[in-house]
Amino acid sequence: MFTRAVYPGSFDPVTNGHIDLIERSARLFDEVVVAVLRNTEKTPLFTDQERAEMLERAVRDLKNVTVASFAGLLVDFITEIEASVIIRGIRAISDYEYELQMALMNRRLSSSVETVFMLPAEAYSYLSSKLVKEIAALGGSITGLVPEDVEKRLGGKFRIN
Amino acid sequence: MFTRAVYPGSFDPVTNGHIDLIERSARLFDEVVVAVLRNTEKTPLFTDQERAEMLERAVRDLKNVTVASFAGLLVDFITEIEASVIIRGIRAISDYEYELQMALMNRRLSSSVETVFMLPAEAYSYLSSKLVKEIAALGGSITGLVPEDVEKRLGGKFRIN
Amino acid sequence: MFTRAVYPGSFDPVTNGHIDLIERSARLFDEVVVAVLRNTEKTPLFTDQERAEMLERAVRDLKNVTVASFAGLLVDFITEIEASVIIRGIRAISDYEYELQMALMNRRLSSSVETVFMLPAEAYSYLSSKLVKEIAALGGSITGLVPEDVEKRLGGKFRIN
Amino acid sequence: MFTRAVYPGSFDPVTNGHIDLIERSARLFDEVVVAVLRNTEKTPLFTDQERAEMLERAVRDLKNVTVASFAGLLVDFITEIEASVIIRGIRAISDYEYELQMALMNRRLSSSVETVFMLPAEAYSYLSSKLVKEIAALGGSITGLVPEDVEKRLGGKFRIN
Amino acid sequence: MFTRAVYPGSFDPVTNGHIDLIERSARLFDEVVVAVLRNTEKTPLFTDQERAEMLERAVRDLKNVTVASFAGLLVDFITEIEASVIIRGIRAISDYEYELQMALMNRRLSSSVETVFMLPAEAYSYLSSKLVKEIAALGGSITGLVPEDVEKRLGGKFRIN
Amino acid sequence: MFTRAVYPGSFDPVTNGHIDLIERSARLFDEVVVAVLRNTEKTPLFTDQERAEMLERAVRDLKNVTVASFAGLLVDFITEIEASVIIRGIRAISDYEYELQMALMNRRLSSSVETVFMLPAEAYSYLSSKLVKEIAALGGSITGLVPEDVEKRLGGKFRIN
Numbered sequence: 001m002f003t004r005a006v007y008p009g010s011f012d013p014v015t016n017g018h019i020d021l022i023e024r025s026a027r028l029f030d031e032v033v034v035a036v037l038r039n040t041e042k043t044p045l046f047t048d049q050e051r052a053e054m055l056e057r058a059v060r061d062l063k064n065v066t067v068a069s070f071a072g073l074l075v076d077f078i079t080e081i082e083a084s085v086i087i088r089g090i091r092a093i094s095d096y097e098y099e100l101q102m103a104l105m106n107r108r109l110s111s112s113v114e115t116v117f118m119l120p121a122e123a124y125s126y127l128s129s130k131l132v133k134e135i136a137a138l139g140g141s142i143t144g145l146v147p148e149d150v151e152k153r154l155g156g157k158f159r160i161n
Numbered sequence: 162m163f164t165r166a167v168y169p170g171s172f173d174p175v176t177n178g179h180i181d182l183i184e185r186s187a188r189l190f191d192e193v194v195v196a197v198l199r200n201t202e203k204t205p206l207f208t209d210q211e212r213a214e215m216l217e218r219a220v221r222d223l224k225n226v227t228v229a230s231f232a233g234l235l236v237d238f239i240t241e242i243e244a245s246v247i248i249r250g251i252r253a254i255s256d257y258e259y260e261l262q263m264a265l266m267n268r269r270l271s272s273s274v275e276t277v278f279m280l281p282a283e284a285y286s287y288l289s290s291k292l293v294k295e296i297a298a299l300g301g302s303i304t305g306l307v308p309e310d311v312e313k314r315l316g317g318k319f320r321i322n
Numbered sequence: 323m324f325t326r327a328v329y330p331g332s333f334d335p336v337t338n339g340h341i342d343l344i345e346r347s348a349r350l351f352d353e354v355v356v357a358v359l360r361n362t363e364k365t366p367l368f369t370d371q372e373r374a375e376m377l378e379r380a381v382r383d384l385k386n387v388t389v390a391s392f393a394g395l396l397v398d399f400i401t402e403i404e405a406s407v408i409i410r411g412i413r414a415i416s417d418y419e420y421e422l423q424m425a426l427m428n429r430r431l432s433s434s435v436e437t438v439f440m441l442p443a444e445a446y447s448y449l450s451s452k453l454v455k456e457i458a459a460l461g462g463s464i465t466g467l468v469p470e471d472v473e474k475r476l477g478g479k480f481r482i483n
Numbered sequence: 484m485f486t487r488a489v490y491p492g493s494f495d496p497v498t499n500g501h502i503d504l505i506e507r508s509a510r511l512f513d514e515v516v517v518a519v520l521r522n523t524e525k526t527p528l529f530t531d532q533e534r535a536e537m538l539e540r541a542v543r544d545l546k547n548v549t550v551a552s553f554a555g556l557l558v559d560f561i562t563e564i565e566a567s568v569i570i571r572g573i574r575a576i577s578d579y580e581y582e583l584q585m586a587l588m589n590r591r592l593s594s595s596v597e598t599v600f601m602l603p604a605e606a607y608s609y610l611s612s613k614l615v616k617e618i619a620a621l622g623g624s625i626t627g628l629v630p631e632d633v634e635k636r637l638g639g640k641f642r643i644n
Numbered sequence: 645m646f647t648r649a650v651y652p653g654s655f656d657p658v659t660n661g662h663i664d665l666i667e668r669s670a671r672l673f674d675e676v677v678v679a680v681l682r683n684t685e686k687t688p689l690f691t692d693q694e695r696a697e698m699l700e701r702a703v704r705d706l707k708n709v710t711v712a713s714f715a716g717l718l719v720d721f722i723t724e725i726e727a728s729v730i731i732r733g734i735r736a737i738s739d740y741e742y743e744l745q746m747a748l749m750n751r752r753l754s755s756s757v758e759t760v761f762m763l764p765a766e767a768y769s770y771l772s773s774k775l776v777k778e779i780a781a782l783g784g785s786i787t788g789l790v791p792e793d794v795e796k797r798l799g800g801k802f803r804i805n
Numbered sequence: 806m807f808t809r810a811v812y813p814g815s816f817d818p819v820t821n822g823h824i825d826l827i828e829r830s831a832r833l834f835d836e837v838v839v840a841v842l843r844n845t846e847k848t849p850l851f852t853d854q855e856r857a858e859m860l861e862r863a864v865r866d867l868k869n870v871t872v873a874s875f876a877g878l879l880v881d882f883i884t885e886i887e888a889s890v891i892i893r894g895i896r897a898i899s900d901y902e903y904e905l906q907m908a909l910m911n912r913r914l915s916s917s918v919e920t921v922f923m924l925p926a927e928a929y930s931y932l933s934s935k936l937v938k939e940i941a942a943l944g945g946s947i948t949g950l951v952p953e954d955v956e957k958r959l960g961g962k963f964r965i966n
Binding site (some may be wrong): 018073 | 557608609610611614621622623624
Binding site (some may be wrong): 668 | 806834912
């Protein structure tokens with residue numbers, strides 16, 4: 001059995017919580033494709049390209065992990081690359097309902113796709129891309145919350161020194 | 162990569178919701194071991210033996226699924242059989258907190274063990290062994306909620322027709 | 323259209339929160355049957371008879387409310403008395419999941435039965451029969467939480483005064 | 484007793500989950516008024532008129548259901564049409580808190596108005612107007628999630644074929 | 645021991661629920677600083693100045709309560725004024741997760757800062773600045789939900805009379 | 806202002822999560838009384854005396870912390886020792902509802918008593934006395950979850966080594 005899993009997200013930017021989850025899933029599945037959503041509605045802080053670059057740098061030592069980007073329906077992308085698992089991190093109650101709704105809808109759109117939920121390390125339980133951007137924008141320290149490379153880029157965006 | 166997953170539970174008795182989850186996980190992992198907890202504190206309706214028998218009958222057509230039983234710490238059993246994944250079904254908010262607590266504690270007891278949460282089909286979202294036993298005890302119909310074999314055995318326990 | 327609703331519970335004993343909900347539902351439905359569960363497993367503080375008496379006294383001024391008792395499956399009782407609605411109070415997250423599970427299972431057992439959830443007054447949001455009994459047992463005041471009659475009976479049980 | 488119930492919402496557009504709930508409530512109450520909110524702040528995909536038309540077509544076989552539209556406070560509309568019940572669907576934890584807040588506030592604004600919560604069929608538990616629009620916008624199939632008529636109109640909006 | 649606590653918020657405008665919490669915390673801590681967030685992203689209904697004025701009027705009889713405003717990171721403000729406690733009201737499940745996330749992040753940003761959660765009176769459990777503004781905008785009565793002074797100012801904004 | 810806080814619980818046995826919360830509250834309040842509930846209904850693993858001894862050893866370096874035991878209503882004990890604050894740890898959704906119910910009831914029983922909720926360190930978010938006892942009973946390691954002294958006593962109870 002060869003199981004390809006997809007870990008979708010905006011990754012605007014990738015955090016250490018995301019990386020923790022990528023590492024954990026890479027130990028369980030034969031291949032993990034980190035899939036950057038090229039969302040056109042919301043205005044991301046980083047471009048698709050930048051978000052993919054930061055991810056690629058962060059996962060370069062993980063042999064069975066690759067980075068891709070997609071637009072449109074997630075299940076269409078999954079069918080295209082012949083994956084069978086969607087990986088989602090769960091941390092908390094407010095995510096939970098939305099995550100279940102998406103998992104059930106994705107199962108309806110493609111019955112062969114399964115969503116599995118995994119827990120990031122407790123140290124990252126309060127971490128989100130949104131929160132990291134807010135703290136960086138207000139000049140707070142984000143060391144230890146994101147990879148060094150991402151920290152520098154955020155500093156560039158918000159003129160931190 | 163060969164990934165062995167464990168799906169632990171009391172299975173007193175196995176329901177169609179459990180079977181749905183076993184089928185789903187058998188499509189994702191190389192081997193799935195359904196592990197019956199020989200709990201000594203609570204008094205189960207069916208013996209360890211009976212619970213394992215009902216499971217074995219229910220999964221006999223799934224090539225990569227086996228049934229085992231264990232006592233003691235789940236992580237010790239997992240280490241012993243060289244598995245790396247614990248599978249848990251999630252349905253609802255009240256489970257959720259307890260499930261997270263167990264997953265974090267199991268990770269602490271054995272850092273190489275990962276818990277993944279999966280969703281049963283919606284039709285089984287309200288199903289539990291406890292509820293099935295209550296309905297059977299009051300003479301209600303449980304057809305479609307458990308395998309036929311289990312239905313008969315429950316009928317025997319509660320003297321239904 | 324004539325709609326008969328059932329408000330089931332243990333009512334061990336009835337609280338002002340229950341009465342608030344009975345009054346609210348009596349304004350919406352043609353007839354409300356308060357149905358005392360004669361549960362044989364748990365040992366209630368008050369007998370079926372006592373629980374029904376306290377309820378009857380509490381609702382005697384509500385013309386379209388009656389008190390009954392039942393054993394066995396709730397949906398069988400509902401079918402027997404030709405009711406179509408189950409009324410349940412909701413207050414909080416921990417109830418909520420259980421309530422949904424029961425509502426879905428009852429719908430499965432009898433497709434013509436609908437469960438509606440209603441909110442008690444905020445002043446009763448923390449009130450439960452269990453909590454009232456605990457406070458009374460420890461000698462605390464329960465005035466305003468239960469009808470006067472119930473307060474006296476609880477006093478008798480716990481030798482208050 | 485004659486009980487008029489109001490089922491308020493944006494219905495942008497109506498889904499099969501809404502219709503399921505309308506059918507269920509029409510079996511419990513003498514009259515059900517489906518009330519389309521003419522919200523001026525958010526920009527809906529369909530106009531008030533279109534949303535009401537789709538609803539009217541969907542409920543035309545239900546004798547005791549009518550469609551209306553309203554602006555301003557819901558409780559003012561309810562007082563005006565002499566209704567006494569607000570019907571709300573509940574599916575999940577994230578809705579739940581908001582729903583309770585609104586129900587308590589509406590009770591404060593008009594003490595004679597009661598909110599009752601009802602469960603849609605499980606098959607619709609993950610369904611929302613927002614999700615339907617997102618899937619349609621990305622070219623996914625929404626067959627079985629909305630009435631045929633609505634499916635065509637969404638196709639027109641998003642140029643699906 | 646002298647404990648200075650901070651109660652941060654947008655207070656756009658202050659409600660009776662906020663005031664209830666300020667009064668409760670003023671009985672526990674030596675000094676309570678109500679800290680108005682000068683948020684630049686969202687457009688508030690009232691200016692910083694107005695929001696602070698309404699608060700000052702509302703707390704003028706509480707000897708150990710002062711009003712201040714801040715921009716930037718909350719923990720920086722707290723360090724600057726040598727406070728050690730953040731006070732947050734909790735009412736409900738949807739707040740709860742966000743509140744925990746913020747509390748853990750603030751603890752990470754400044755290990756000497758502790759967040760304590762307190763409950764407003766039940767009568768205010770459904771109250772929020774956002775809801776008050778919505779009701780006022782639609783011409784509903786907000787008497788008893790906000791101080792008189794705030795009621796007048798909201799009337800001015802929305803031309804109520 | 807002198808604020809005496811009470812941290813009530815069964816402490817059967819005290820865990821490092823409890824100690825973390827005691828240390829945090831000792832930094833906020835003038836005096837913290839850790840109050841061991843002498844519950845007569847449930848059978849604790851350790852006697853009142855043992856539970857108090859383990860606590861006393863654990864807090865002996867905290868100058869403003871004392872250990873006491875109580876039976877009966879918590880609010881009566883609080884009134885007796887002239888405290889004004891109840892401290893409770895919150896970790897998760899399933900606790901949360903129960904905690905709110907108790908806090909509101911305690912406020913009703915004594916209007917001068919305020920409950921504040923505090924967060925233990927994330928590392929202890931999955932820790933409970935019950936879980937510690939279960940792991941110890943099954944022969945798992947509890948090092949780092951409880952004080953050394955407690956670990957030895959648990960070993961004695963369960964014949965570990």
